[in-house]
Amino acid sequence: MRYLVLCTGNRCRSQMAHGIIRHINPGSEVCSAGVRPASEVHPLAVKVMAEIGIDISSHYPKSINEYLDQSWDYVITVCGGAKENCPAFIGNVKNRIHIGFDDPDAFSGTEEQVIEEFRRVRDEILKAMSELFQDERPALNSHNKIEHPQAHSAEHLLNATMVKMFGCPRSRNAHVERKKSKCDYILDSEPTAEEVAQIEAKVNEAISLNMDVTVEFMPREIAAGIVDLSKLPEEASETLRLVRIGDYDTCACIGNHVLNTREIGTFRIISHSFADGVWRVRWKVN
Ligand SMILES: [Zn+2]
Numbered sequence: 077m078r079y080l081v082l083c084t085g086n087r088c089r090s091q092m093a094h095g096i097i098r099h100i101n102p103g104s105e106v107c108s109a110g111v112r113p114a115s116e117v118h119p120l121a122v123k124v125m126a127e128i129g130i131d132i133s134s135h136y137p138k139s140i141n142e143y144l145d146q147s148w149d150y151v152i153t154v155c156g157g158a159k160e161n162c163p164a165f166i167g168n169v170k171n172r173i174h175i176g177f178d179d180p181d182a183f184s185g186t187e188e189q190v191i192e193e194f195r196r197v198r199d200e201i202l203k204a205m206s207e208l209f210q211d212e213r214p215a216l217n218s219h220n221k222i223e224h225p226q227a228h229s230a231e232h233l234l235n236a237t238m239v240k241m242f243g244c245p246r247s248r249n250a251h252v253e254r255k256k257s258k259c260d261y262i263l264d265s266e267p268t269a270e271e272v273a274q275i276e277a278k279v280n281e282a283i284s285l286n287m288d289v290t291v292e293f294m295p296r297e298i299a300a301g302i303v304d305l306s307k308l309p310e311e312a313s314e315t316l317r318l319v320r321i322g323d324y325d326t327c328a329c330i331g332n333h334v335l336n337t338r339e340i341g342t343f344r345i346i347s348h349s350f351a352d353g354v355w356r357v358r359w360k361v362n
Contacts, residue, residue, distance in 0.1 A: 077104040077149045082165060086110030086137035088121045089154045089177050092198050095125050095132040096205045097152075113137035118181055124194045127315035128202070128293060143167065152208075154201070155179075175204050195293060203291075224254035225332045226340045229289055229321065230279065230361045233337070234259060236325035237278045241271070246307070246327070256346065258358045266350035275357075279343040286338045287322025294318060303328050 079097050083090040086109050094108035114137045125132045147168040156176040165172070177200055183193040235246040238261050247259035267275070299305065299316040303326050308316075319329045321337060334340055341361045348357040 079106045079150045080148045081108040081152045083155045085114040087114035088118045088181050091117050093201050095130040109138045109140040113139050120194045124198045225334045227252045228331045229333045232325045233279050233282045261355045263355045276345050283337045283340045289333045290320050292318045
């Protein structure tokens, strides 16, 4: 696959999209260019991409003219407002996609506000590109298992419910799949039938609240004050992705989730067992 990302200056948005698409699709050829290429990639674009583990520091702005005579599977224009001149690409293209993002470089504010704007646009581009090319989801680190978003979001709700009800840690050994999932919890004693029914009811109650699932990136030391990072692998990046489900759950996670709990369906506990202080629960959503 060959991807070409275009915007005006090839300084911020198209460079971030370029890095993200290459990350999503490591085997593909990805280029980016602008109608009026700037002299350098915006340093804050390089910085906020580094925060999510994608290095674009060796990129430099290029002119669209370099690519006019080539063939592309996708040409993606990422310019935003009506004020901007979006380049019209006339080369040989199989799929044209226009998806506009605000130019973070046009934003004015304090240094901190400007960098927040770069992060916001980066996250929008990341979300849009992963949706567009979702056969190959982004792997923000080595973990790139393709997960079933409904089951994965349900797992977060189950974890939060277990923590609230029993004060136990989140599941240590979860296998989350579309058909059937299982989670292990460290408990002092086996939950009663009544408690099991209550767990199922509470998860379904949470689902029925139609809560939005939102993603936020933040430095590890700030995240440490919000969530338990003890499960996090040593090699995890300095910037973490926090997934929030309404105000029910917050967890550092790089997996795929639904956008709203209404997409999850109904949560059912299929079976459970208790041995050596570990309660294993098998469940599904549909
Ligand atoms: Zn997760």
